[in-house]
Amino acid sequence: MSDSIANTFYVNQRKYIFSFVSLLVLLFIAAIIALKFGAITLSWQGLIQNSGIDRQLLMELRLPRVMTTMLVGASLALSGVIMQGLFRNPMADPALIGMSSGASLFTLAFILLTSHLSALPFWANNAGITISAFSGSLLIAVLTYSLSIYRGNSNIAILLLAGIAINALCGAGIGLLTYLASDDVLRSITFWSMGSFANASYSSAIFILTTIFLCSILLRKTPLFLDSLLIGEGYARILGFNLATEKHKAILAIALLVGIATAFVGPIGFIGLVVPHIMRLIVGNHSHRNLLIFSAIYGALLLTIADFLARIIAKPAEVPIGIITALVGAPYFMFLLFRKRYKVRV
Amino acid sequence: MRHSNQSILTGFLTIKLFAICLLVFHGFAVEPQRVIAIGPSVNSIIKGLNAQNQVIGVDTQSISQYPKTVSNIGYMRAVSLEGLLSLKPDLCIATNDTSPHKVIEDLGKYKVKTVTTSKITTPDSVYQNIMLIGNALGNSEAAYQLKNKVMIEATGAIKLIPPHTRQKVLFLLQISPDNVFALGTNTHADWWLKFIQMDNIVKFNGMRPLSKEGFMALTPDVIMVAKVNSQFQLPYKVELETYAKKHKVQIITLNSQILDGFGADFGENTALLVRQVYHVR
Secondary structure (H helix, E strand, C coil): HHHHHHHHHHHHHHHHHHHHHHHHHHHHHHHHHHHHHHCCCCHHHHHHHHCCHHHHHHHHHHHHHHHHHHHEEEHHHHHHHHHHHHHCCCCCCCCCCCHHHHHHHHHHHHHHHHHHHCCCCCCHHHHHHHHHHHHHHHHHHHHHHHHHHEEEEEEEEHHHHHHHHHHHHHHHHHHHHHHCCCCHHHHHHHHHHHHCCCCCCCHHHHHHHHHHHHHHHHHHCCCHHHHHHHHHHHHHCCCCCCCHHHHHHHHHHHHHHHHHHHHHHCCCCHHHHHHHHHHHHHCCCCCCHHHHHHHHHHHHHHHHHHHHHHHHCCCCCCCHHHHHHHHHHHHHHHHHHHHCCCCCCC | CCHHHHHHHHHHHHHHHHHHHHHHHHHHHHHCCCCEEEEEEHHHHHHHHHHHHEEEECCCCCCCCCCCCCCCCCCCCCCHHHHHHCCCEEEECCCCCCCCHHHHHHHHCCCEEEEEECCCCCCCHHHHCCCCCHHCCCCCHHHHHHHHHHHHHHHHHHHHCCEEECCCCEEEEECCCCCEECCCCCCHHHHHHCCCCEEEECCCCCEEEECCHHHHHCCCCCEEEEEECCCCCCCCCHHHHHHHHHHCCEEEEEEHCCEEEEEEEEHHEEEEEEEHEEEEC
């Protein structure tokens, strides 16, 4: 019996290591392809040499873009895993409790309010959008969470209902801003809402990397907490977790991850929803630590491929990445739902 | 001997100076051969200057004017730096509302010359843009002639407007058979109405959807409908025609492209609007 358990554990470990290495190799290949190909195909020599236009393109445009894409993909996937684990709901997504709509509402308000300022510098505009999106995401998350507090505890059912109400409110706000916007602002809003990595820079990559690092410190106990929640809140209490503190930390981390990602590249759907589901097929649902690691890598891989497709499909023009992720993510998600190949046990 | 050496040296320097002058002159006179043109008015001016053969990439809105060998760089509000650079341009001419504007600015880092046209505030902005584009394309003479032609057409048309005939106009943009927007202040429609000495009856900023009841409540003297697709039937046809008949309101239909017509066709567009609204020849 003990030999059999040890053997199963050994096989699982080998499977995890194989999957982990495979995902890393795939991510590396995807990154190389994304660096080399695009509207302009860079030569291999251009990737290595220290001067020339290829090198300039690589260092100033492609590399920061690919880095940002990977980090945003990882952020969104991580937020999806935490949210689904916390709400014990496989359909949970940062958008569900209004974080994405909050980020969008605040960003659109910023775009509209500053549209009368003709000479706003590019950096100020970018910083403004970043701060607005993050504030919107965090504020809405806190508001939704506060509404869900009942007798000192956060009630998941009320949280989801509050999320629906807040989403509707943000939707109305976005509609109102769109209605008030002039033709030019309306066009800016439309394109921001489709998402794009065109303005990615090293500073955006560093900012997102720092956010992920801070969140990983904040969430160092969260995988175990989420594992224990699979059995029930009572079990989590027995293990010594302070439920309120752990939930607060998790929601703050989700707001940070989603807010920063949305701030830099606009709202990108389906990564947070689909990636954890796909990774559960590989790593199962019993270890959130593994699920978080695998989802982060797979989120980075999926978004790198999506951005590569966005750059290549209509070159020299670019297709908004939100369209690509929705076109790929939605049918795949429907395929998963219809096949019912695995039982959702969150 | 010394004198002859000096003569040789002077002669050599003169030849060298002449060669430098020739090179400099050639450098300034050389016409850009790989031009990216962004925006309908920019492309209209390029067409007016007969310089389309220099163009290698244009935005989605203007692509229909060009052969298939010209690349589509996408929507003018979402241009990509890498996409533009992939065409290896030596000049990029863009309208002031091209975005992100930083993309146009960054082209300079890659040794691509850029020209951005002025925002249209007065008719003079149109004439300045013609000269700006003509100079950038190395065709100042043609630009000067085109500017004069457009100026004569536009001012000639404005002179035809009878005095004391200001009317209230409702300008509608029809984007689908049943989807109509009223064009308010700070729109191109508003600019055109002011230019042809008409009053925009709509006072809100930008464009807003308009219902059947909405236009009846406004009581305009003229309703102008700019259609995105000429095949569209008149919006709210029955109500609009009944209302027009009852209140003797003039209904004018136009191609929506006229709203962006600040290029080489500016004079023709002015004349067209004046003729339609004031019934003059």
